[in-house]
Amino acid sequence: METKGMIALITGASRGIGESIAIRLAAMGMQIVITGRDADKLEMLKDHIQKIAPKPHIIVADISAPDTPGRLIGETIQMFGGIDLLVNNAGYAISKSLEETDYHEWDHSMAVNARAPFFICKEAIPYLRESACATIINISSVVGRLGYVHQAAYAASKHALMGFSKVLAKEVQPLGIRVHTIAPGGVATDMVKTMRADIDESQLIQPEEIADIVEFFLRHRGNAMIDNIDVRRANGTPFA
Numbered sequence: 534m535e536t537k538g539m540i541a542l543i544t545g546a547s548r549g550i551g552e553s554i555a556i557r558l559a560a561m562g563m564q565i566v567i568t569g570r571d572a573d574k575l576e577m578l579k580d581h582i583q584k585i586a587p588k589p590h591i592i593v594a595d596i597s598a599p600d601t602p603g604r605l606i607g608e609t610i611q612m613f614g615g616i617d618l619l620v621n622n623a624g625y626a627i628s629k630s631l632e633e634t635d636y637h638e639w640d641h642s643m644a645v646n647a648r649a650p651f652f653i654c655k656e657a658i659p660y661l662r663e664s665a666c667a668t669i670i671n672i673s674s675v676v677g678r679l680g681y682v683h684q685a686a687y688a689a690s691k692h693a694l695m696g697f698s699k700v701l702a703k704e705v706q707p708l709g710i711r712v713h714t715i716a717p718g719g720v721a722t723d724m725v726k727t728m729r730a731d732i733d734e735s736q737l738i739q740p741e742e743i744a745d746i747v748e749f750f751l752r753h754r755g756n757a758m759i760d761n762i763d764v765r766r767a768n769g770t771p772f773a
């Protein structure tokens with residue numbers, strides 16, 4: 534599929550997987566909106582991207598705030614007049630046993646990883662239905678399906694993301710909107726340093742490899758619909 538000129542919003546674009554996806558989409562000729570809380574990092578990414586592609590639009594926002602989903606989509610429409618691709622990538626994770634996890638950590642995990650993507654999708658649908666190549670990509674995790682010790686709040690929030698994504702994929706299929714999830718294991722970003730410091734860095738998936746999958750979804754819009762891609766480390770334990 535031709536991707537040049539598509540309009541994309543990527544959450545959590547200030548670093549890690551989101552930054553790699555943003556760079557890839559810009560290189561594919563898209564007009565992109567990048568968002569996160571760290572204004573300096575977003576400005577650095579904008580400087581990098583505008584050397585190779587159209588200037589991205591920055592929105593500095595905390596995705597856990599209830600008014601952020603409406604603001605992200607509203608500003609995207611105001612800036613570019615539509616939206617073709619939404620990548621819900623921003624994520625929050627803590628490594629704590631269930632007994633140690635407090636109310637704030639539970640609520641924040643759910644707000645960032647499940648509630649925000651849910652309502653960003655809801656805000657985007659009226660505009661995505663006008664697009665000929667409408668796509669939503671939700672970045673989940675291996676713990677959207679499995680349970681790892683000390684990841685109860687994170688796993689619960691990613692299971693919630695997977696759950697609503699399955700329903701959404703069917704609800705918006707008649708509107709021509711495709712919904713995909715990507716569920717990676719350890720990727721070489723800041724997050725994995727706090728969650729899985731035990732993994733040898735040389736064995737981590739690279740963020741660019743997740744961007745490869747995003748690109749695949751967009752370039753291959755045929756009759757085969759891929760709901761979810763599980764991505765595990767090539768050198769990880771075969772028992773997980």
Ligand SMILES: NC(=O)c1ccc[n+]([C@@H]2O[C@H](COP(=O)([O-])OP(=O)(O)OC[C@H]3O[C@@H](n4cnc5c(N)ncnc54)[C@H](OP(=O)(O)O)[C@@H]3O)[C@@H](O)[C@H]2O)c1
Pocket residue numbers: 544545546547548549550551568569570571572574594595596597622623624625626645672673674675716717718719720721722723724725
């Ligand atoms: N790394 C892994 O091993 C791994 C594995 C499976 C799934 N994932 C998932 O992949 C996605 C990206 O993670 P990553 O590894 O790239 O993590 P990361 O390096 O920690 O980046 C997280 C991103 O989310 C943004 N973010 C976090 N809280 C936010 C908030 N309250 N409001 C707005 N933005 C917020 C951060 O931006 P600011 O700091 O600028 O706010 C940052 O851009 C997440 O959904 C994560 O759960 C990661």
